[in-house]
Amino acid sequence: MFRPGQRVRVRNPRKTGHVRTPSFIRGKTGVVETWVGTFLNPEEIAYGRTGGPAVHNYRVVFRQHDVWPDYAGSRGDRLYLEVYEHWLEPAAGNLRGG
Amino acid sequence: MAAKPKPRKPAARGYYDLAAQAVRELLVEKRVISETEILNLLATAAKRGPQVGARIVAKAWTDQAFKKKLLADGKRALADIGIPFGEAQLKVVENTPRVHHLICCSLCSCYPRSILGQPPFWYRNPEFRSRAVREPRKVLKELGVTVPARTAVYVHESNADIRYLVVPQRPAGTGALDEAALAALVTRDCLVGGAQARAPGRKPKSRA
Numbered sequence: 001m002f003r004p005g006q007r008v009r010v011r012n013p014r015k016t017g018h019v020r021t022p023s024f025i026r027g028k029t030g031v032v033e034t035w036v037g038t039f040l041n042p043e044e045i046a047y048g049r050t051g052g053p054a055v056h057n058y059r060v061v062f063r064q065h066d067v068w069p070d071y072a073g074s075r076g077d078r079l080y081l082e083v084y085e086h087w088l089e090p091a092a093g094n095l096r097g098g
Numbered sequence: 099m100a101a102k103p104k105p106r107k108p109a110a111r112g113y114y115d116l117a118a119q120a121v122r123e124l125l126v127e128k129r130v131i132s133e134t135e136i137l138n139l140l141a142t143a144a145k146r147g148p149q150v151g152a153r154i155v156a157k158a159w160t161d162q163a164f165k166k167k168l169l170a171d172g173k174r175a176l177a178d179i180g181i182p183f184g185e186a187q188l189k190v191v192e193n194t195p196r197v198h199h200l201i202c203c204s205l206c207s208c209y210p211r212s213i214l215g216q217p218p219f220w221y222r223n224p225e226f227r228s229r230a231v232r233e234p235r236k237v238l239k240e241l242g243v244t245v246p247a248r249t250a251v252y253v254h255e256s257n258a259d260i261r262y263l264v265v266p267q268r269p270a271g272t273g274a275l276d277e278a279a280l281a282a283l284v285t286r287d288c289l290v291g292g293a294q295a296r297a298p299g300r301k302p303k304s305r306a
Binding site for chain 1: 187189204205231232233234235236247248249250251252253254255257258259260
């Protein structure tokens with residue numbers, strides 16, 4: 001489990017198929033805003049495997065300048081995505097935006 | 099002698115249109131679904147649409163307790179006022195002078211359809227979907243929303259389990275308006291951050 005405020009990196013297992021973690025966010029570091037709940041894994045139910053287990057899902061916030069090195073907007077701009085737990089790994093530091 | 103008006107040719111129906119009708123008639127004939135069920139489903143679909151979102155926004159503008167609940171737990175707040183939200187969870191975000199929220203779904207076109215019906219055309223456009231996460235300020239400008247540099251832009255990537263709804267900023271000079279008059283200021287595009295609520299008396303910009 002991850003906790004709000006924790007820094008996390010999106011993993012890049014090079015998985016193919018019905019993958020719901022956009023490629024542009026893989027390898028990027030953000031901060032967990034909140035735990036959203038548990039859901040059946042879309043990567044499984046897309047293929048008719050609906051038996052679970054349910055997986056944790058988190059709303060993660062990224063600084064746009066961290067996602068896109070040449071981002072043209074303001075420093076305060078953010079990107080919010082929900083990411084399933086198996087796509088996340090802890091990253092160094094735990095201060096919001098630190 | 100005046101030319102005889104030509105009889106108008108009926109518009110040719112497309113392949114998918116005809117196929118849909120054939121499937122519908124077959125399903126009824128084979129008693130898989132009845133005409134009444136189809137009509138009921140159509141009636142339900144007609145109740146969904148931006149007018150529902152506009153009603154929610156107008157209530158949030160005029161009822162602080164409701165707004166607080168709506169931002170904390172969208173699905174429960176809507177259930178309280180008799181609007182069932184069928185699919186997924188609902189996350190409601192509020193535009194303020196400090197933050198402008200924009201919703202997109204870069205992977206497909208997830209949208210709170212059970213309350214808002216079909217998304218705007220541009221929302222489904224592959225160009226919007228790939229650029230909204232990458233250069234949201236430019237995209238917003240093209241949609242007619244100029245966000246000042248001091249206002250942060252938060253982009254929310256929608257998905258199968260969580261859907262988003264934006265409460266736009268209440269326009270100035272609307273203090274005397276009731277909920278119905280306020281709802282008329284909220285267009286479909288406002289509900290995903292693609293437009294500002296218009297000031298009273300201003301015509302909405304038409305957009306496909």
